[in-house]
Amino acid sequence: MKSKAVLLKILLLVLILAIIYILTNHAESNKGEMKANHVKESQPLDEVMTSNKPLPPQQKMTTKQPLPSQQKMTTKQPLPKIYAIVTMPLLTKKDLQTKKYRTSTIEKIEERMSEFITGLQNTLNHECVYRVHFLYNESNVVDYVKAHVKINTTKLVFNRVEDPRKHVTYFDFAYEKLQGEIAMYTPIDVYPGEGFRLINKDDLISKKLMYILTRHGKQEKNCDMGNISKNCNRKSYVGSHDSYIFVPNGPLSPEIRKALDYWSIVWGQENIAIHTFRTLGHFKVTNPCEVLFVYHIHCSNLRDSTRYRINTRANSGMAPPTDTLT
CATH class of the missing domain: 3.90.550.10 (Spore Coat Polysaccharide Biosynthesis Protein SpsA; Chain A)
Incomplete structure (x- = not known):
């Protein structure tokens, strides 16, 4: 009976040591992941944009350009x-x-x-x-x-x-x-x-x-x-x-x-x-x-033969052709 009690204590001690080992390794693993994530999040935006690696889906959405049709709509001038x-x-x-x-x-x-x-x-x-x-x-x-x-x-x-x-x-x-x-x-x-x-x-x-x-x-x-x-x-x-x-x-x-x-x-x-x-x-x-x-359009050349001139030098304006609207 005494030998069985000693054996039971030994098995209990091994079990406790195993649990401690597992918990210690899990904490170290989480610490390494948190550090890696911190480095990734602090990476400059210009480095992310120039990287050859594909962007995550959420980042792709934030850099999406307007459709060509939308760009035309914003720049097209209305007709007078x-x-x-x-x-x-x-x-x-x-x-x-x-x-x-x-x-x-x-x-x-x-x-x-x-x-x-x-x-x-x-x-x-x-x-x-x-x-x-x-x-x-x-x-x-x-x-x-x-x-x-x-x-x-x-x-x-x-x-x-x-x-x-x-x-x-x-x-x-x-x-x-x-x-x-x-x-x-x-x-x-x-x-x-x-x-x-x-x-x-x-x-x-x-x-x-x-x-x-x-x-x-x-x-x-x-x-x-x-x-x-x-x-x-x-x-x-x-x-x-x-x-x-x-x-x-x-x-x-x-x-x-x-x-x-x-x-x-x-x-x-x-x-x-x-x-x-x-x-x-x-x-x-x-x-x-x-x-x-x-x-x-005046190919017919039909004209009122009674037309006469009314302008004189005193009331005549001239406006030569120009290429500017202002």
Whole structure:
């Protein structure tokens, strides 16, 4: 019995020693892991980023770059919203009996009307044109337009005015209906082309800019307008202008209205407008036709034979072509 008790004590002592050994080794192992983790966590971020070892999943998420589509969305500039103002006469066979077109033919009349519709449609199709305000005072011209314009008709708005033939009418309309918007008066046969994405409304307002553009020539169906028009060219510039771009802000003064109270068909009306808006309106009037392209369609060469010139040296403004918008 005594020998059994001694043996039991020996086994108990061995068991205690084994437990102590196991617990001691486990503590040393944990201490080594904690030290290794501390070294890893204190590693500089730039060393982690330049390491060839793959990053843990959580770190990859923190360094993820924006998708290319997201980057484009943050840098893309919105299109300017341009409110175009146009008008046109309704020419028919009856006009051949008038002094204006008595030397012409019905074929020329029809061709000219086709040019009007093509110009209007091209203006409606332009990406930067938000609305086209068509000014009229005879309902038959509205019926004609509705019958011939088929695309982007939701942009087209008809506005009855007292007399769409008067030059001042376009500016009266802009100042009454388009306050704070980019307004563009353009003849029905002159339509916008390239460069219009670059128009900045804030610049137009803050610097009180008005663009009065000279057209460009273009190969049309029946002719090369580059050969028969007074186009945007510094060397051959003689004072011809077509389209007006500006932001109406505040009232149109009676002095300006009086100065622009003439028929829009007459020669030299654009030169009087340049002089008027510079001297009375205090606009910076320029002609950046080397940046903003407008195109003229007049292959028919049908013209009002009763046109006359109204500008003189005293009231004529000039704006040579330029390549800057400011």
